[in-house]
Amino acid sequence: xxxxxxxxLLIALILLMxxxxxxxxxxxxxxxxxxxxxxxxxxxxPERESPTFFGAIAVRTGGIDEKDGxxxxxxxxxxxAFKGSERLGTTDxxxxxxxxxxxxxxxxxxxxxxxxSKPDQKMIKELKQKLANLExxxxxxxxPNDVFKxxxxxxxxxxxxxxxxxxxxxxxxxxxxxxxxxxxxxxxMVFHPVFRDFYTERSVVSTERxxxxxxxxxxxxxxxxxxxxxxxxxxxxSTIGLKNDIDRLTVKDAKEFFSxxxxxxxxxxxxxxxxxxxxxxRMLNLYFGSRPKGxxxxxxxxxxxxxxxxxxxxxxxxxxxxxxxxxxxxPSSDATTFDVLAYLLCDEDVGYLEKSLIKEKKIASxxxxxxxxPGLRQQNLFLIYxxxxxxxxxxxxxxxxxxxxxxGRSKEITREDLKRIQNRINLGYYLAMSDNTGLAxxxxxxQVLKGSWKDAFQYPKEIARVTPDQISSLYPKYITKENSVxxxxxxxxxxxxx
Amino acid sequence: xxxFIPLIILITTLxxxxxxxxxxxxxxxxxxxxxxxxxxLPNGIKLFFLEDKSLPIVNLxxxxxxxxxxxxxxxxxxxxxxxxxxxxxxNESFDPEAISRxxxxxxxxxxxxxxNEYGDASISILSKNAFVGLKIFFDALLNPRFDExxxxxxxxxxxxxxxxxxxxPKSIVSKNFIIETYGKDSPWANFPTVREIxxxxxxxxxxxxxxYIGPSNMIIAISGDIKRDEIIKLLNDYPxxxxxxxxxxxxxxPEFQKRSKxxxxxxxxxFFQLGHLGVDRHNPDKYALEVLNYILGGGGFESxxxxxxxxERGLVYSVYxxxxxxxxxxxxxxxxxxxxxxxxxxxxxxxKHLEDLIEGKISKxxxxxxxxxxxxxxxxxxxxxxxxxxxxxxxxxxxxxxxxWKTYQKNVLSITxxxxxxxxxxxxxxxxxxxxxxxxxx
Numbered sequence: 001x002x003x004x005x006x007x008x009l010l011i012a013l014i015l016l017m018x019x020x021x022x023x024x025x026x027x028x029x030x031x032x033x034x035x036x037x038x039x040x041x042x043x044x045x046p047e048r049e050s051p052t053f054f055g056a057i058a059v060r061t062g063g064i065d066e067k068d069g070x071x072x073x074x075x076x077x078x079x080x081a082f083k084g085s086e087r088l089g090t091t092d093x094x095x096x097x098x099x100x101x102x103x104x105x106x107x108x109x110x111x112x113x114x115x116x117s118k119p120d121q122k123m124i125k126e127l128k129q130k131l132a133n134l135e136x137x138x139x140x141x142x143x144p145n146d147v148f149k150x151x152x153x154x155x156x157x158x159x160x161x162x163x164x165x166x167x168x169x170x171x172x173x174x175x176x177x178x179x180x181x182x183x184x185x186x187x188x189m190v191f192h193p194v195f196r197d198f199y200t201e202r203s204v205v206s207t208e209r210x211x212x213x214x215x216x217x218x219x220x221x222x223x224x225x226x227x228x229x230x231x232x233x234x235x236x237x238s239t240i241g242l243k244n245d246i247d248r249l250t251v252k253d254a255k256e257f258f259s260x261x262x263x264x265x266x267x268x269x270x271x272x273x274x275x276x277x278x279x280x281x282r283m284l285n286l287y288f289g290s291r292p293k294g295x296x297x298x299x300x301x302x303x304x305x306x307x308x309x310x311x312x313x314x315x316x317x318x319x320x321x322x323x324x325x326x327x328x329x330x331p332s333s334d335a336t337t338f339d340v341l342a343y344l345l346c347d348e349d350v351g352y353l354e355k356s357l358i359k360e361k362k363i364a365s366x367x368x369x370x371x372x373x374p375g376l377r378q379q380n381l382f383l384i385y386x387x388x389x390x391x392x393x394x395x396x397x398x399x400x401x402x403x404x405x406x407x408g409r410s411k412e413i414t415r416e417d418l419k420r421i422q423n424r425i426n427l428g429y430y431l432a433m434s435d436n437t438g439l440a441x442x443x444x445x446x447q448v449l450k451g452s453w454k455d456a457f458q459y460p461k462e463i464a465r466v467t468p469d470q471i472s473s474l475y476p477k478y479i480t481k482e483n484s485v486x487x488x489x490x491x492x493x494x495x496x497x498x
Numbered sequence: 499x500x501x502f503i504p505l506i507i508l509i510t511t512l513x514x515x516x517x518x519x520x521x522x523x524x525x526x527x528x529x530x531x532x533x534x535x536x537x538x539l540p541n542g543i544k545l546f547f548l549e550d551k552s553l554p555i556v557n558l559x560x561x562x563x564x565x566x567x568x569x570x571x572x573x574x575x576x577x578x579x580x581x582x583x584x585x586x587x588x589n590e591s592f593d594p595e596a597i598s599r600x601x602x603x604x605x606x607x608x609x610x611x612x613x614n615e616y617g618d619a620s621i622s623i624l625s626k627n628a629f630v631g632l633k634i635f636f637d638a639l640l641n642p643r644f645d646e647x648x649x650x651x652x653x654x655x656x657x658x659x660x661x662x663x664x665x666x667p668k669s670i671v672s673k674n675f676i677i678e679t680y681g682k683d684s685p686w687a688n689f690p691t692v693r694e695i696x697x698x699x700x701x702x703x704x705x706x707x708x709x710y711i712g713p714s715n716m717i718i719a720i721s722g723d724i725k726r727d728e729i730i731k732l733l734n735d736y737p738x739x740x741x742x743x744x745x746x747x748x749x750x751x752p753e754f755q756k757r758s759k760x761x762x763x764x765x766x767x768x769f770f771q772l773g774h775l776g777v778d779r780h781n782p783d784k785y786a787l788e789v790l791n792y793i794l795g796g797g798g799f800e801s802x803x804x805x806x807x808x809x810e811r812g813l814v815y816s817v818y819x820x821x822x823x824x825x826x827x828x829x830x831x832x833x834x835x836x837x838x839x840x841x842x843x844x845x846x847x848x849x850k851h852l853e854d855l856i857e858g859k860i861s862k863x864x865x866x867x868x869x870x871x872x873x874x875x876x877x878x879x880x881x882x883x884x885x886x887x888x889x890x891x892x893x894x895x896x897x898x899x900x901x902x903w904k905t906y907q908k909n910v911l912s913i914t915x916x917x918x919x920x921x922x923x924x925x926x927x928x929x930x931x932x933x934x935x936x937x938x939x940x
Contacts, residue, residue: 027553049880049881049882049883050529050877050878050879050880050881051527051528051529051877052527052877052878052881144799144805144809144810145799145800145805145809148798148799148800149799149800152797152798152799152800152871153800153867153870153871154874155526155870155871155874155877157874157875157878159798173878175526175527175874175877176527177527197809200809200811200812201812203812204808204812204814204815207767207812207813207814207815207835207836207837208815210766210767210837211767211815211816211835214765214766214767215667215765215766215767215835217665217666316665316763316764316765317662317665317666318661318662318665347602349586349598349602350598350599350602355595358651358655359595359651362651362654365655365658365659365662387658387662389654389658390657390658390661416603419603420599420602420603420605422605423602423603423604423605423624423627424602424605424607426605426624427555427605427606427607427622427623427624428607430553430554430555430624431555431607431622433553434553434555434557434882434884435881435882435885436881
């Protein structure tokens with residue numbers, strides 16, 4: 001990433017400044033903030049390393065906005081965005097539209113019947129047949145995967161999307177002269193979906209769930225953790241949704257979700273790469289500017305933390321466990337202190353847990369800390385995931401973890417520890433910014449989750465301010481039995497699923 | 499709103515109406531190879547360097563020309579364990595605990611490993627500490643301590659990992675597919691067992707390093723906020739060392755025979771991998787095979803496997819194909835996961851798609867799209883200074899010609915529909931597939 005560093009900047013000033021500050025300041029100055037008249041914010045960063053750009057649209061919605069019975073809808077909609085619009089994915093939308101509407105009606109009827117306490121099996125069978133016939137008709141007018149194909153045929157790479165609890169991100173890289181194509185296709189994806197193939201895609205998502213949760217021991221333990229850590233609210237289940245809910249989602253649900261949350265003021269776009277700013281701004285106005293502002297979406301439901309909880313589950317894999325503590329999120333300064341604690345305990349080879357449990361006592365084979373699971377927009381969890389060495393019980397592992405994490409309370413943390421953590425976090429931060437994709441994601445995450453992309457540049461400074469006293473003060477407040485959640489995953493012979 | 503769409507349609511129509519085309523007609527932006535400084539040091543180290551002051555960091559990868567295919571068949575796993583201990587085993591001044599503390603204190607991130615054909619040792623570090631950190635790093639890489647305690651720990655963690663990998667359907671399938679494809683005793687299927695790992699002694703690792711690792715078989719890629727003469731000076735301090743020549747290994751026999759292996763796993767989905775031996779990386783048919791693979795299953799939704807089995811039928815979440823190329827024969831493979839009830843249908847569909855290809859059911863359009871994708875791909879080869887030096891180092895390591903950047907374009911452009919049909923017939927063998935599945939009982 002070669003920066004056009006401001007060469008006219010006072011040389012004396014440059015010499016006085018430590019290099020790291022200088023680099024991040026020049027990066028910060030490269031960010032152009034551009035807000036469209038409908039409120040949609042874009043961050044544009046010119047970079048000329050390759051004749052390409054990375055573009056993404058983040059929507060400030062995800063699992064956090066889902067209601068009971070409709071879990072998984074945010075992720076399901078993410079799939080819908082790739083299914084085309086009135087112009088993409090069809091050979092003749094006028095003819096296709098009435099068929100799509102019939103499909104929606106029949107499947108709604110069918111889903112309703114299935115949900116009844118005594119469903120009429122004969123009726124379901126008839127509706128299924130009807131649906132199959134309609135889908136065959138629609139297929140004749142459709143161009144499958146048109147969104148993917150159009151972009152891929154123009155050199156797209158890294159074309160994908162992901163949904164978290166807190167946001168949904170659609171992204172791609174393209175050759176630099178395809179900037180208008182990016183605007184055209186991405187605006188259709190996020191503003192003009194027509195919910196084609198909803199029901200085929202629902203079964204793809206159902207397979208995706210079984211692949212990510214039931215057939216994946218680490219997916220399973222995190223899924224169950226959320227179930228017991230939160231009594232209700234959006235952090236009490238995995239983003240992919242509950243299996244029963246997914247199988248019953250309808251186009252009506254998806255349309256409602258879309259019209260509530262996919263509005264300009266709820267979106268942030270980012271483009272990093274070989275772009276002409278004037279041309280890019282014109283393109284943004286053309287494709288994204290005419291969308292009406294929309295109504296501010298409702299606040300998400302509140303997740304209700306439950307402490308002093310534990311659960312034992314079984315899977316086909318060797319044992320593992322998670323020890324988690326409820327904690328506040330940004331902008332609480334305690335949240336930043338927890339970030340430091342995660343490094344202090346789990347940094348590879350040098351973290352206190354790593355050193356003691358893996359290297360010295362040899363009772364763990366793998367340790368991992370997360371400072372804010374499952375998201376940043378509500379109170380979340382600090383967690384320690386650990387795998388015991390063969391023959392070590394989970395109880396013993398748990399006791400050792402609890403003993404070792406006391407280092408944070410003891411204030412015996414050295415200046416060397418803190419300096420190291422600062423250096424490590426700085427390195428990670430620069431590495432993340434060293435290509436178009438990483439830089440774009442750092443900025444958009446900060447904007448959507450913390451309210452300002454500029455906060456990303458403040459982060460190393462915030463970390464540098466954390467003291468041993470602050471770390472120690474986390475313990476009486478959060479690292480307590482009342483605040484803890486433990487989940488044990490044993491190896492069992494019986495299959496267990498989510 | 500539709501202002502720009504006609505232009506795109508025009509380009510696509512133009513492309514589809516002709517067979518041969520030039521790069522300009524594809525409307526692919528020009529891209530020139532990166533300007534990387536190349537040096538051969540007196541001790542034999544080959545260096546690819548690019549200064550980049552945009553961020554206060556330095557990135558470096560050292561490639562080492564030795565891999566697990568050269569393991570003594572009676573001592574399998576030595577290359578792997580050596581790779582694990584290259585930096586973490588310490589150097590003359592620092593024991594393992596001290597070396598990790600010192601490097602991390604300086605704000606460094608590093609990792610080392612030895613794979614089948616070659617090894618790599620990488621470090622990223624804050625540039626203000628680069629010189630001190632790189633010195634510690636190279637002292638460990640070239641004059642390792644191989645601390646006994648750390649060595650034992652690496653063995654026992656490897657044993658745990660082998661056991662855990664056996665449990666996971668995806669890894670057990672891929673391991674068994676390679677064993678079935680190359681034969682369990684082949685150097686290309688070097689998956690040491692728990693027993694073999696237990697037998698490894700520290701002296702084996704020391705000997706492996708002494709025999710096969712030194713400046714003369716290292717290629718270094720480095721970029722960042724550091725001066726070229728600084729790094730050269732640092733590297734010149736390490737003397738030339740005589741290494742043993744690598745043992746000759748038996749050539750892979752191109753044998754094809756249909757067989758299946760099923761591994762029972764207590765899960766709800768079936769995981770599968772099928773395929774057979776392929777070609778080496780210098781085979782001139784490689785480009786046509788890449789085109790073929792894009793059409794089959796390497797191009798996401800542009801490919802037949804995903805668009806048919808997922809989009810049309812909703813039977814899988816993921817299914818894809820790839821060719822792997824080695825200095826000897828690589829392999830061709832299709833990988834996926836599906837619900838147990840769909841297993842037979844999915845496997846039959848995959849086979850059908852392979853048969854379609856060898857029967858010549860490929861259009862000019864298919865070939866054009868794939869060629870275009872391969873050419874576009876080159877735009878992304880160099881996205882920052884480190885990917886530039888890293889690319890040049892890897893091309894050198896794998897013995898590609900100096901002008902690979904240009905010949906790649908030429909080679910892709912020259913592929914014809916007939917070439918693709920020919921390689922499909924020559925290299926795909928749907929009647930002799932090796933199929934490995936793991937999942938619930940049938």
